[in-house]
Amino acid sequence: MKLVFAPLDTPLHRRLQTAAVLQWVFSFLGLAPTCIFLYFYLLFTRFWLISVLYSVWWFIDYDTPSRGGRRSPFLCGLKIWEYMRDYFPIKLVKTVDLDPRHNYILGFHPHGVLVAGAFTNFCTYATGFRQLFPGLTTYLLMLPLWFRAPFFRDYIMCAGLIPSDKESGSYKLRQKGGGNAVVIAVGGAPESLDAHPGNYSVLLADKKGFIKMAMENGAHLVPVFSFGENEVFDQVDNCRGTWLRSTQERLQRIMGVALPLFHARGVFQYSFGLMPYRKPINTVVGRPIRVEKNDKPTAEELDALHQLYMDELSNLFEEHKGNYGVDKDTHLNFV
Numbered sequence: 001m002k003l004v005f006a007p008l009d010t011p012l013h014r015r016l017q018t019a020a021v022l023q024w025v026f027s028f029l030g031l032a033p034t035c036i037f038l039y040f041y042l043l044f045t046r047f048w049l050i051s052v053l054y055s056v057w058w059f060i061d062y063d064t065p066s067r068g069g070r071r072s073p074f075l076c077g078l079k080i081w082e083y084m085r086d087y088f089p090i091k092l093v094k095t096v097d098l099d100p101r102h103n104y105i106l107g108f109h110p111h112g113v114l115v116a117g118a119f120t121n122f123c124t125y126a127t128g129f130r131q132l133f134p135g136l137t138t139y140l141l142m143l144p145l146w147f148r149a150p151f152f153r154d155y156i157m158c159a160g161l162i163p164s165d166k167e168s169g170s171y172k173l174r175q176k177g178g179g180n181a182v183v184i185a186v187g188g189a190p191e192s193l194d195a196h197p198g199n200y201s202v203l204l205a206d207k208k209g210f211i212k213m214a215m216e217n218g219a220h221l222v223p224v225f226s227f228g229e230n231e232v233f234d235q236v237d238n239c240r241g242t243w244l245r246s247t248q249e250r251l252q253r254i255m256g257v258a259l260p261l262f263h264a265r266g267v268f269q270y271s272f273g274l275m276p277y278r279k280p281i282n283t284v285v286g287r288p289i290r291v292e293k294n295d296k297p298t299a300e301e302l303d304a305l306h307q308l309y310m311d312e313l314s315n316l317f318e319e320h321k322g323n324y325g326v327d328k329d330t331h332l333n334f335v
Contacts (some may be wrong), residue, residue: 004270013083018275020083022267025274027155028114035151054150065147065157066168068139072158073125081124088232088276090120092127093284093320100135103173103219104181104288105210109202109313111191112229113262117281122183123159127283133181139172140183145256164188166213173217182219184210189258193238193248194335195230200317200326201333204310211306218293221305223313226283227324232276236261282324286316310334 042051064070084090098104108118121127122138129138141164147153162168164184172180185191187203194201214221238245238261252258266273289312294301317332 006268017083017087020080021087032149032152035149039150065163068172069157069162071160075158077125081126085120085126088281090281092121093282094132096287098133101178103178104222105214105219106181106183106222106224108183108185108224110229111185111187113192113195113233113260115185117226117229117283118185121283135179136181138181138183169213170217173219192258192260196235197231199230201335203335205334208302208306211302214291215294215297220291221289221309223286223316225317228279228281231279233262233264284320
C-alpha cells in the first residue's frame with residue numbers, strides 16, 4: 001500500500017482541526033484504560049494519596065451519573081469542539097421547533113463507529129443546539145461500563161453524558177417543567193458493526209425499551225437521522241453469518257461493548273489509520289411525536305407507538321436524503 005502524505009504547507013487551521021479530532025479519538029478509545037492504569041499506578045507511588053482521596057470522592061459521588069451527571073458549560077463551550085466540527089464538517093439541521101415545556105427522547109440513528117455526530121451536536125455547543133432549540137438541555141446516553149472508570153467518569157459527565165440504563169434516562173424525563181432532552185443512540189454498540197459506508201440499515205425493529213421509557217414518563221419522541229455518520233470510517237468486511245461477525249457478536253454479548261475493525265486515515269498521511277475521513281455529517285432533527293404518560297402500557301400500545309416512530313424516522317430519511325447525496329432509490333432498512 002502506497003502512503004499518501006499530507007502536504008507540508010497544510011494551513012494551521014486544518015492542523016488544529018486534525019489535533020482536535022485526534023484528542024477526541026484518543027478520548028473515545030484510550031482515555032478510559034489510561035485513567036484506570038493511572039488510578040492503580042498512583043497507589044504504588046508517593047502520590048498514593050491522590051487515588052485514596054479520589055476513592056473517597058467516588059464513594060460520595062457514586063450516584064451522580066444516574067442523576068443527570070454534572071455538565072460543565074466551560075468544557076462544552078471550548079474552542080476545540082469548533083475545530084472538531086469544522087474537520088468533517090458537522091452540521092445540526094432543525095426541521096421544527098421543540099417546545100421547552102416538554103421533555104423529549106431523541107432517537108439518534110445510525111450509531112456509526114464512534115457516534116461523532118451525536119457527541120458534537122449534543123455534548124458540545126459547537127453546532128448551536130442551544131440557539132436552535134432554546135430552553136432544552138441534552139443528555140447523551142453512554143454504556144454504564146464507562147462510568148466505572150476512575151477519573152474518566154468525571155470527564156464524560158462534564159460533557160453531559162449519563163449511563164444508558166433505565167434509571168438514569170428516566171431521572172431527567174421525570175423532572176417537571178420540561179426542558180430536558182435525553183439522546184439515545186437506539187441501535188447501540190451492536191449497530192456499530194453495520195457502520196459501513198453506503199449502508200442505511202438501522203437496528204430498530206425489536207428496540208422498544210426507549211418507547212416504553214417515553215410512555216412511562218410522558219416524554220415526546222423525536223427521530224434524528226445523521227446523514228454521513230457511516231461514511232467517516234471504513235470497516236473490515238463482516239457480513240452477517242461470517243466467522244468474524246459471529247465472533248464480534250459473541251464478544252459484544254460477553255463484554256457489553258462492540259469491537260468493529262475500522263480504519264480510515266492517519267494524522268500525517270491519508271492512506272491508513274484511526275482518524276476519520278473528512279466527510280460531512282448532517283444531523284437532521286425531525287418532528288416530535290406526542291406521547292401521553294402511561295405508567296403501564298400494553299404490548300399493543302407499545303407496538304403501535306413503535307411502528308409510528310419507525311414510520312416517522314423513515315419519512316424523515318426520505319424527505320432529506322436528496323439533500324445529502326443519497327440515491328433516490330435508497331430506502332431505510334430496519335433490522
